[in-house]
Amino acid sequence: VTGDDAPEEALLERAREGDAAAFSKLAARHRDALLRAAWAVLGNEEDALDATQEALLRAYRHLATFDGRSSFVTWARKIATNCSLNRLEQKKRDRAGALPDDDVVADRRDQDAALERDEERALVRRAIDELPPAQRAAVLLRDVEGLSYEEIAEALSIPKGTVMSRICYGRKTLKEKLSRLLARSLP
Amino acid sequence: MTCEELEPLVSALVDGELDAEDTALVRGHLATCASCRALEEELAATSALVQRHAPRPKVNVVAWARFEKALKREPRRVKRGGWEGLLGAAALVVVTWGLGAFLAFGDPPIVAAWERRVLPLLKYEDPATAFVKLPPCPKDLEGVKNAGLARDLTPAQLRALERDGLVQVPGTGESLGAFYERDGALVTADAALLVWGGAVSRAVIDVERSLLAPELEETLADLDVALRHFEEKRGLEASARLARRTLDVARALEGAVSADAAVQNDVERALRGVGVSRSEVLDREIDWSRFTPRGPLRELPGHFRAVVWLGEAAFRLDEEHPDELRAACLVALGLARESRTLRRFADFDDAASLIHGPQDDLGGLEVLQVVRSAIGDSVRPELVGRPEALAPLARHAREIARSARAGALAEGGPRFRLVGDTRSLEEVVLTELSSSKLPGRPRPTSLDLLAALGSQPARAVAGADGAEGYVNALEKLTSLLEDVTKVPRAAARAGSGVERAKLFAVTKLLETPPRGVPSVMETQAYSDRLLLAGLAALDMPEPGPERGELTVDPRAALPALEPLPGFYARLAHGARRLALGLDATSPSASRATARLQRVSELLQGLADASREVLEGHPLSKDSRLALQSFASAASVYAPASAFACEDVHVLLKADGTREWLERANGPLDRLYMVVPGESGLRLAVGAAVSAREVISPRPLSAADVARAPRTDPAWASQIVR
Numbered sequence: 001v002t003g004d005d006a007p008e009e010a011l012l013e014r015a016r017e018g019d020a021a022a023f024s025k026l027a028a029r030h031r032d033a034l035l036r037a038a039w040a041v042l043g044n045e046e047d048a049l050d051a052t053q054e055a056l057l058r059a060y061r062h063l064a065t066f067d068g069r070s071s072f073v074t075w076a077r078k079i080a081t082n083c084s085l086n087r088l089e090q091k092k093r094d095r096a097g098a099l100p101d102d103d104v105v106a107d108r109r110d111q112d113a114a115l116e117r118d119e120e121r122a123l124v125r126r127a128i129d130e131l132p133p134a135q136r137a138a139v140l141l142r143d144v145e146g147l148s149y150e151e152i153a154e155a156l157s158i159p160k161g162t163v164m165s166r167i168c169y170g171r172k173t174l175k176e177k178l179s180r181l182l183a184r185s186l187p
Numbered sequence: 188m189t190c191e192e193l194e195p196l197v198s199a200l201v202d203g204e205l206d207a208e209d210t211a212l213v214r215g216h217l218a219t220c221a222s223c224r225a226l227e228e229e230l231a232a233t234s235a236l237v238q239r240h241a242p243r244p245k246v247n248v249v250a251w252a253r254f255e256k257a258l259k260r261e262p263r264r265v266k267r268g269g270w271e272g273l274l275g276a277a278a279l280v281v282v283t284w285g286l287g288a289f290l291a292f293g294d295p296p297i298v299a300a301w302e303r304r305v306l307p308l309l310k311y312e313d314p315a316t317a318f319v320k321l322p323p324c325p326k327d328l329e330g331v332k333n334a335g336l337a338r339d340l341t342p343a344q345l346r347a348l349e350r351d352g353l354v355q356v357p358g359t360g361e362s363l364g365a366f367y368e369r370d371g372a373l374v375t376a377d378a379a380l381l382v383w384g385g386a387v388s389r390a391v392i393d394v395e396r397s398l399l400a401p402e403l404e405e406t407l408a409d410l411d412v413a414l415r416h417f418e419e420k421r422g423l424e425a426s427a428r429l430a431r432r433t434l435d436v437a438r439a440l441e442g443a444v445s446a447d448a449a450v451q452n453d454v455e456r457a458l459r460g461v462g463v464s465r466s467e468v469l470d471r472e473i474d475w476s477r478f479t480p481r482g483p484l485r486e487l488p489g490h491f492r493a494v495v496w497l498g499e500a501a502f503r504l505d506e507e508h509p510d511e512l513r514a515a516c517l518v519a520l521g522l523a524r525e526s527r528t529l530r531r532f533a534d535f536d537d538a539a540s541l542i543h544g545p546q547d548d549l550g551g552l553e554v555l556q557v558v559r560s561a562i563g564d565s566v567r568p569e570l571v572g573r574p575e576a577l578a579p580l581a582r583h584a585r586e587i588a589r590s591a592r593a594g595a596l597a598e599g600g601p602r603f604r605l606v607g608d609t610r611s612l613e614e615v616v617l618t619e620l621s622s623s624k625l626p627g628r629p630r631p632t633s634l635d636l637l638a639a640l641g642s643q644p645a646r647a648v649a650g651a652d653g654a655e656g657y658v659n660a661l662e663k664l665t666s667l668l669e670d671v672t673k674v675p676r677a678a679a680r681a682g683s684g685v686e687r688a689k690l691f692a693v694t695k696l697l698e699t700p701p702r703g704v705p706s707v708m709e710t711q712a713y714s715d716r717l718l719l720a721g722l723a724a725l726d727m728p729e730p731g732p733e734r735g736e737l738t739v740d741p742r743a744a745l746p747a748l749e750p751l752p753g754f755y756a757r758l759a760h761g762a763r764r765l766a767l768g769l770d771a772t773s774p775s776a777s778r779a780t781a782r783l784q785r786v787s788e789l790l791q792g793l794a795d796a797s798r799e800v801l802e803g804h805p806l807s808k809d810s811r812l813a814l815q816s817f818a819s820a821a822s823v824y825a826p827a828s829a830f831a832c833e834d835v836h837v838l839l840k841a842d843g844t845r846e847w848l849e850r851a852n853g854p855l856d857r858l859y860m861v862v863p864g865e866s867g868l869r870l871a872v873g874a875a876v877s878a879r880e881v882i883s884p885r886p887l888s889a890a891d892v893a894r895a896p897r898t899d900p901a902w903a904s905q906i907v908r
Contacts, residue, residue, distance in 0.1 A: 168198035
């Protein structure tokens with residue numbers, strides 16, 4: 001049974017035997033989760049889509065090494081974050097010769113104008129965009145994906161203590177940038 | 188531990204990630220430390236904001252289709268440490284959504300790959316505050332102060348008013364033409380569209396200039412180097428020269444100098460832009476009139492002509508034309524020398540496929556695949572020149588074309604086209620609905636475009652002449668255009684740069700209807716208006732000159748305003764979206780970004796002023812300023828006097844007198860709306876525009892006017908639903 005509602009194990013088994021269609025079905029179930037994880041690291045959709053594709057192809061090629069100790073999505077997510085981190089490194093190297101980006105700090109006037117138009121969402125997204133990638137990845141994997149610190153440590157190949165500090169400093173940075181929003185939402 | 192040292196633990200407490208011991212420690216501290224308690228609250232609130240608003244992107248259908256295609260290319264069994272291991276430390280990037288090519292080419296191995304760069308997908312939700320929030324309308328208009336105004340409304344219209352708080356009826360009031368004759372200064376929806384379109388048009392040209400034109404220029408320069416290198420190799424001279432000359436024409440059109448007489452002759456023909464004659468370089472007939480830039484593209488004539496030329500330059504991939512077949516392979520190999528060249532080229536190459544659907548032409552990447560299939564992964568250009576390579580190359584070209592194009596191959600076999608066809612969306616539609624394809628049909632119009640984009644009212648009007656095959660042709664176009672306009676990433680990639688940005692603007696405007704918008708705002712007629720706005724960006728006549736900062740004369744009389752708050756607000760939002768998109772992808776287009784932001788503010792000012800007018804409040808200072816500024820904005824962004832622009836047709840009679848035809852189908856419509864006033868609900872009456880455009884196959888005559896229906900209840904009911 002490898003229909004759309006086939007159990008994950010059945011799809012996995014077929015995919016291991018080289019059934020690309022079964023793998024495709026399996027991948028389709030988790031593609032958005034992988035994309036979100038890649039996005040968390042890379043911060044933009046274009047790169048994240050490419051990293052997701054790369055990760056899925058790698059997962060397919062190396063399916064024989066998947067031992068089933070974790071769930072498929074956990075395993076594939078780790079590949080996706082790895083691919084994304086590699087891409088990030090590559091981009092850094094590509095940019096090394098270029099001038100650094102201007103330090104973008106949300107302008108106070110911007111905040112006022114944005115608040116007037118009730119664009120809370122835009123403001124939050126911009127603040128997330130501006131986080132250092134390491135912090136962004138940890139924060140989003142926690143707050144969006146709901147992963148435990150342990151799972152984040154595994155996905156990003158960093159110690160659990162580092163996860164804790166990255167989330168904390170990421171949130172603190174966000175808190176500064178969103179101070180006016182927070183002032184409104186807090187008593 | 189100091190407060191600072193405890194911070195990560197406080198954050199982890201928010202996440203419930205502390206063990207019992209640490210939890211007790213942190214809670215103990217919080218009980219005595221107000222600043223850490225505040226921090227805990229703030230971190231929790233921050234986390235909540237992230238949970239609520241962080242983007243949750245989804246893999247779209249186009250990307251998924253590409254993945255599935257890539258998956259199919261994967262061998263069933265892959266040896267551990269396969270090609271990935273071969274790349275070594277010198278490798279550049281790896282696989283992408285497209286076709287990764289690995290070629291041992293001359294000295295160091297090259298991994299060819301690319302990233303796509305398109306305008307970003309911005310997920311907007313229009314702030315509900317930008318729209319008039321209509322209060323629920325009381326049944327039978329009870330408690331509505333000047334309900335007497337509504338006594339002429341039909342029961343159906345009254346029901347619509349109860350349901351939507353808004354009803355539009357064919358008016359009986361003063362005609363707009365008379366208003367123009369008398370007062371002359373009126374800010375209308377059409378004026379806003381012109382200003383918006385002007386600003387978008389300028390922005391689009393800026394993107395073309397700052398992003399696409401330099402990229403094409405660099406790509407061609409890179410290819411030139413590669414091809415000169417090939418010309419020195421035995422057996423490749425003739426085909427490398429053909430490829431280089433083809434590129435040289437494009438480069439010369441962009442301003443590079445060429446001493447080659449054949450190149451010069453073709454360049455001169457392209458610059459003259461008239462007639463059909465034989466191209467010396469391509470050795471075939473070319474319609475040179477296509478090389479004349481129109482509209483705002485006149486500002487980038489060299490780039491425009493180069494792109495058109497590359498669209499014409501197709502090489503035949505068969506054994507009967509060995510030089511063309513080899514030239515195609517050499518161009519593909521030239522592209523693969525540098526991953527950035529290939530990436531840039533892939534972007535251009537990709538652009539047309541979505542909008543044009545399956546075609547026989549292979550792109551540069553597919554030709555690379557041909558070379559690889561025929562020769563193997565270790566490609567040296569000399570191998571392409573060997574006589575025995577010809578047959579496998581031609582065979583694989585046929586096979587790949589057949590599999591990529593679902594089997595069907597046109598007569599003459601596959602071809603390699605340097606840059607996908609650059610016809611605009613309009614051209615596609617207008618060609619398909621032209622009299623050559625649908626005999627007996629008059630020249631297609633913008634209404635056909637709207638119809639093809641799925642507008643039912645436009646379809647009803649445009650299809651009224653009953654030309655045979657019109658409905659079928661329209662169905663086909665509609666599904667094609669739906670593919671283009673419903674997938675924002677695809678839309679952002681489709682067509683030329685201008686087309687790309689325009690589609691981007693339009694699809695962004697038409698995306699998910701914003702929350703909190705009165706239901707009547709979602710009507711087809713409303714969407715049509717927005718589409719027209721997008722289209723105006725390209726169809727506009729000459730954009731006005733730059734005149735620096737706008738000036739406002741505070742003593743000038745305020746122009747009258749057609750009060751359409753939602754309409755102006757949505758346009759304002761569209762301008763702002765485009766500004767954000769430009770800002771993110773094309774920082775060098777900062778002037779355009781600033782211009783769009785300025786226009787957005789002006790339009791928002793009109794929206795606010797409209798609301799004040801409809802609600803009976805005196806105009807605020809900001810609204811007055813917006814109205815005053817609008818006149819000067821109009822003269823900067825749009826043709827002069829656009830601020831008093833409306834679709835009014837004027838008939839010049841034989842005796843020299845003029846007759847106002849309004850919109851050729853009756854007087855200005857009126858809008859009834861229930862608005863909250865200081866002391867309860869009021870019924871407001873205002874002017875509204877109809878989205879109807881009546882198309883006449885010939886200049887309007889007095890007889891046409893006499894035949895035209897004076898009112899059109901069917902149309903009104905479409906708007907009201």
